[in-house]
Amino acid sequence: MKKAGYRKTRLDAAAPGVHDARMKAWLFPLLLCCGFVSADESPITLVIHGGAGVGRESLTPDKEKQCRQVLEQAVRAGHAVLVKDGAALEAVQTAVMILEDSPLFNAGRGAVLTGAGTAELDASVMEGRTGQAGAVAGVQGVRHPIQLAEMVMRKTPHVLMIGRGAEELARAEGLRFEDLDWFITPEQVARLERARKKSAALDDNDFSLRMGTVGAVALDRQGNLAAGTSTGGLVNKRSGRVGDSPVIGAGTYAENGVCAVSCTGHGEFFIRNVVAYDVAARMKYGGASLADAAEAVINEKLKKLEGRGGLISVDARGGIAMPFNSDGMFRAWIGPDNVPHVAIFQD
Amino acid sequence: MKKAGYRKTRLDAAAPGVHDARMKAWLFPLLLCCGFVSADESPITLVIHGGAGVGRESLTPDKEKQCRQVLEQAVRAGHAVLVKDGAALEAVQTAVMILEDSPLFNAGRGAVLTGAGTAELDASVMEGRTGQAGAVAGVQGVRHPIQLAEMVMRKTPHVLMIGRGAEELARAEGLRFEDLDWFITPEQVARLERARKKSAALDDNDFSLRMGTVGAVALDRQGNLAAGTSTGGLVNKRSGRVGDSPVIGAGTYAENGVCAVSCTGHGEFFIRNVVAYDVAARMKYGGASLADAAEAVINEKLKKLEGRGGLISVDARGGIAMPFNSDGMFRAWIGPDNVPHVAIFQD
Numbered sequence: 212m213k214k215a216g217y218r219k220t221r222l223d224a225a226a227p228g229v230h231d232a233r234m235k236a237w238l239f240p241l242l243l244c245c246g247f248v249s250a251d252e253s254p255i256t257l258v259i260h261g262g263a264g265v266g267r268e269s270l271t272p273d274k275e276k277q278c279r280q281v282l283e284q285a286v287r288a289g290h291a292v293l294v295k296d297g298a299a300l301e302a303v304q305t306a307v308m309i310l311e312d313s314p315l316f317n318a319g320r321g322a323v324l325t326g327a328g329t330a331e332l333d334a335s336v337m338e339g340r341t342g343q344a345g346a347v348a349g350v351q352g353v354r355h356p357i358q359l360a361e362m363v364m365r366k367t368p369h370v371l372m373i374g375r376g377a378e379e380l381a382r383a384e385g386l387r388f389e390d391l392d393w394f395i396t397p398e399q400v401a402r403l404e405r406a407r408k409k410s411a412a413l414d415d416n417d418f419s420l421r422m423g424t425v426g427a428v429a430l431d432r433q434g435n436l437a438a439g440t441s442t443g444g445l446v447n448k449r450s451g452r453v454g455d456s457p458v459i460g461a462g463t464y465a466e467n468g469v470c471a472v473s474c475t476g477h478g479e480f481f482i483r484n485v486v487a488y489d490v491a492a493r494m495k496y497g498g499a500s501l502a503d504a505a506e507a508v509i510n511e512k513l514k515k516l517e518g519r520g521g522l523i524s525v526d527a528r529g530g531i532a533m534p535f536n537s538d539g540m541f542r543a544w545i546g547p548d549n550v551p552h553v554a555i556f557q558d
Numbered sequence: 559m560k561k562a563g564y565r566k567t568r569l570d571a572a573a574p575g576v577h578d579a580r581m582k583a584w585l586f587p588l589l590l591c592c593g594f595v596s597a598d599e600s601p602i603t604l605v606i607h608g609g610a611g612v613g614r615e616s617l618t619p620d621k622e623k624q625c626r627q628v629l630e631q632a633v634r635a636g637h638a639v640l641v642k643d644g645a646a647l648e649a650v651q652t653a654v655m656i657l658e659d660s661p662l663f664n665a666g667r668g669a670v671l672t673g674a675g676t677a678e679l680d681a682s683v684m685e686g687r688t689g690q691a692g693a694v695a696g697v698q699g700v701r702h703p704i705q706l707a708e709m710v711m712r713k714t715p716h717v718l719m720i721g722r723g724a725e726e727l728a729r730a731e732g733l734r735f736e737d738l739d740w741f742i743t744p745e746q747v748a749r750l751e752r753a754r755k756k757s758a759a760l761d762d763n764d765f766s767l768r769m770g771t772v773g774a775v776a777l778d779r780q781g782n783l784a785a786g787t788s789t790g791g792l793v794n795k796r797s798g799r800v801g802d803s804p805v806i807g808a809g810t811y812a813e814n815g816v817c818a819v820s821c822t823g824h825g826e827f828f829i830r831n832v833v834a835y836d837v838a839a840r841m842k843y844g845g846a847s848l849a850d851a852a853e854a855v856i857n858e859k860l861k862k863l864e865g866r867g868g869l870i871s872v873d874a875r876g877g878i879a880m881p882f883n884s885d886g887m888f889r890a891w892i893g894p895d896n897v898p899h900v901a902i903f904q905d
Contacts, residue, residue, distance in 0.1 A: 337830075342863070344830050348695075348800075349720050369799045370826045373696050374721045376798015451723015452716045453695075460807040460832035482717045483684075483691050485807035485835040492839035516689070 253434040254529035254547045255293040259286050259306045261316045261541030262423035263475045263521040267556060270539075278315050278541060279553045285309040286543040286551050289427060299429035299437035299471070300338050300361070307334075307357040307439050310425035314396045316541070317423030319355060320389075321396045322443020324403040327450045330394040330443050333457040334360040339436030339467035344370050346457035347377040352394075354387040357441045360457070362386065370459060399446075406447035424456055426463070426473030428525045436471035436525065438463045438487070445478070454478025460488040468527050469494055470501050476520010476537065480513055490524060501525075505532035600781040601876035601894045602640040606633050606653045608663045608888030609770035610822045610868040614903060617886075625662050625888055626900045632656040633890040633898050636774060646776035646784035646818070647685050647708070654681075654704040654786050657772035661743045663888070664770030666702060667736075668743045669790020671750040674797045677741040677790050679703040680804040683711060686783030686814035691717050693804040694724040699741075701734040704788045707804070709733065717806060746793075753794035771803055773810070773820030775872045783818035783874065785810045785834070792825070801825025807835035815874050816841055817848050823867010823884065827860055837871060848872075852879035 261282055270278075289306030293299070311319025322330040334356035335346035345364025348371065353359050359381045363372050366384060381388070424442035431437075440463045442456040455462035455478040462478070464487035465471035472487040481487075486508055493504035505524050513520065514536050521535025523542060533542050539556040608629055617625075636653030640646070658666025669677040681703035682693035692711025695718065700706050706728045710719050713731060728735070771789035778784075787810045789803040802809035802825040809825070811834035812818035819834040828834075833855055840851035852871050860867070861883050868882025870889060880889050886903040 342830050348718075349723075367796065367799075368826065369796065370829045371695075371800040371805070372796065372798045373800055374798055376696075376796055379798070380796070449714065449716065449719070449723055449727070451719045451721055451726070452714075453718040453720055458718070458805060458807070459829050460805070460835060464832070479715065479717045482806050483689050485811070485832060488807060488832040488835060489839070492836070493843055496840055496842075496844035 252432050253430050253527075255290070255432055256430045256525050256529040256531060256544070256546050257286055257290045257293060257302055257306065257427065258429075258523040258525055258531050258533065258544040259289065259310070259425070259427040259542065260473065260475055260521070260523045260533070261310055261425050263535045263537040263540040264423060264519065265539040265541060265555065267538065270555070274315070275555065278555070281310065281313045281315055282541060282543040282553045283551050286545055286553075289429065290545040290551070293429060293431050296432050299431040299435045300336060300439070302429040302431065303336065303427040303437045303439040304357055304361060306427040307425055307441050308355050311355055311357060311441055314398070316425050317443045318425040318441040320394050321399060322394055323423065323446035324395065324399050325444070325450050326447050328403065329391065329450070331450065332356040332441070332443055333453055334439070334441035335457045335459060335463040336360045336364060336439040337437065337459055337463050337465040337471075338364070339465035339469075339471055342466065344459045344463070346371045346459060346463075348373045348453045348457040349451065350374065350377045350381070352388045352391055353378060353381045354389045357439050358386055360439070371457065402446055424462075424475040426475060426523065428465070428471035428473050428523055430471070430525050430527070430529050434467065434527065436465045436467055436469075436527065438465040438471040438473045440473045455481035455486070458482055460485050462487060464488045464491055466491055470524050470526045472505075472522055472524040474520060474522040475540065477518055480516060480518025481520065484508070484512060484516070484518065486513070486522065490522070494526075501530050502532045505534050509534040510536055599779050600777050602637070602779055603777045603872050603876040603878060603891070603893050604633055604637045604640060604649055604653065604774065605776075605870040605872055605878050605880065605891040606636065606657070606772070606774040606889065607820065607822055607868070607870045607880070608657055608772050610882045610884040610887040611770060611866065612886040612888060612902065614885065617902070621662070622902065625902070628657065628660045628662055629888060629890040629900045630898050633892055633900075636776065637892040637898070640776060640778050643779050645780075646778040646782045647683060647786070649776040649778065650683065650774040650784045650786040651704055651708060653774040654772055654788050655702050658702050658704060658788055661745070663772050664790045665772040665788040667741050668746060669741055670770065670793035671742065671746050672791070672797050673794050675750065676738065676797070678797065679788070679790055680800055681707040681786070681788035682804045682806060682810040683707045683786040684784065684806055684810050684812040684818075685711070686812035686816075686818055689813065691806045691810070693718045693806060693810075695720045695800045695804040696798065697721065697724045697728070699735045699738055700725060700728045701736045704786050705733055707786070718804065749793055771809075771822040773822060773870065775812070775818035775820050775870055777818070777872050777874070777876050781814065781874065783812045783814055783816075783872065785812040785818040785820045787820045802828035802833070805829055807832050809834060811835045811838055813838055817871050817873045819869055819871045821867060821869040822887065824865055827863060827865025828867060831855070831859060831863070831865065833860070833869065837869070841873075848877050849879045852881050856881040857883055
């Protein structure tokens with residue numbers, strides 16, 4: 212078994228098509244001069260994640276293949292929105308909905324189960340252009356929590372809605388519901404059993420029980436940024452526990468001209484450290500590049516606190532950073548090369 | 559009627575005993591040299607608020623007098639904790655519990671009512687020394703939501719708990735409950751009726767219906783900072799709507815060596831702009847003083863967005879800032895002069 216340790220991963224240097232924010236700083240003007248991109252069009256970029264905390268030992272070759280397939284499908288679908296001049300937020304939603312529908316990831320169908328054996332779902336979205344945001348926490352039965360988060364943003368004067376009140380909005384707006392059993396997969400039932408046997412409370416060291424969340428960040432042709440995150444939270448969690456995913460500033464943040472961020476990991480650490488906004492603040496007030504800001508938050512600040520997880524992020528130029536300090540983080544991206552890349556570990 | 563406008567209020571310059579962060583920068587070393595404070599003791603400070611958005615026209619002399627009395631009682635009680643070398647968080651809780659019990663303020667008893675006629679309460683606390691935090695949203699029947707927030711912090715591995723799950727924790731920990739009717743005051747019933755008549759939805763321009771929250775920030779003798787916030791939210795709100803008060807980073811934030819912040823106002827703006835943490839980030843990464851950071855967030859950033867409200871804050875030296883861009887903000891403080899000060903408008 213591979214020793215779980217903190218590893219630096221500013222970017223997957225070996226993977227083609229990835230450019231960090233500093234590289235972008237000279238690449239973009241260069242492409243501009245050469246006529247490869249026009250001044251009024253941003254280099255469209257989509258990055259998605261399927262959660263941090265996966266261990267190599269828990270991933271069979273067959274399951275890894277399935278996960279990679281779904282990640283590629285999701286990143287392709289979201290990117291197709293951007294190619295057709297669609298909005299960053301629409302691309303984010305499109306990708307996240309595919310991950311929510313997949314039983315392989317901890318969001319929507321296949322979400323981990325609470326101590327009560329139910330799937331309580333959280334999600335959020337934020338739009339960099341308007342600074343608008345929407346989020347839901349503790350909802351049941353809503354097939355696509357990310358859609359409901361967007362509904363809170365668009366259809367109400369509110370940002371965060373929880374539980375029954377949020378479900379009523381989903382009904383009123385005609386969002387798709389599924390039977391509560393539809394969300395529950397045999398794998399998650401088994402996982403809950405294992406978690407219950409292990410301890411009444413959670414074993415703090417069993418990261419595989421804690422992690423898992425899906426999310427996406429995008430930069431569209433108009434230069435608008437957006438971010439979205441969706442999760443089932445923590446296996447065997449107390450009913451009512453909410454992690455960072457629906458917390459704007461912690462799990463999700465987007466601001467045009469700065470960056471878009473979606474987080475995954477041990478949610479309590481991400482809330483206390485206001486992780487998503489902290490990346491933006493280091494850029495805005497400290498002049499850090501996206502790569503340095505994201506790295507400092509995940510591999511310095513959170514690492515010191517033993518707060519495990521990672522994030523995906525894109526800046527206003529399409530530069531991306533995907534640091535994580537856990538064993539692995541499911542992720543995929545399509546940048547200026549228009550080619551989908553998928554990675555799980557420090558490949 | 560006084561025209562509601564944005565007013566700059568870095569500090570209540572006319573009120574005695576208030577020193578802004580820059581003043582503190584030279585005052586503290588001076589007092590230190592003169593032997594008035596010792597090097598290992600911080601100048602204890604407590605600041606509390608009872609909500610922003612109050613209009614002069616809606617405040618009768620009699621009600622103003624009652625509000626001032628409760629504010630003074632709360633700030634004195636919290637400060638007494640600090641005088642006895644108590645912890646900043648205990649001082650914060652002590653003051654907030656008095657405001658929660660008062661029917662005059664929108665928290666605990668006397669909280670505004672949701673569209674369904676119920677009091678759904680939110681609260682949060684954060685401790686600067688440990689970076690620990692606790693928060694609850696959408697709870698009913700718990701007499702002191704601020705206590706429950708602290709319970710989430712101390713007794714669970716979680717930060718944020720909502721609804722029934724949070725209430726179960728309160729029961730398990732033996733927190734005091736009251737009948738749901740106990741929270742409902744005739745004044746709030748009348749207010750809900752007025753809000754319902756005005757519009758099915760809320761009138762965006764009626765700030766007096768939106769505001770109101772209580773909170774406290776403290777610096778204790780050991781140099782530890784803490785912040786806490788408690789609210790009933792928004793009158794006639796949709797059931798399930800949660801504002802900024804239970805959102806760490808938005809309504810509440812504390813970090814030793816930097817600042818402690820508690821916000822009040824139109825919560826959605828405070829969530830989207832991650833207000834409490836933004837004050838800290840401007841200080842940490844941008845080198846701003848507390849006064850400048852707080853002023854920039856409330857009277858520049860939020861003002862431009864027409865996001866009404868204010869905040870109270872204290873830095874690591876005991877410097878305080880209490881800017882607001884609404885008509886008034888109930889507030890009280892005791893600084894190094896050991897004298898309680900109470901203010902409502904731009905006195």
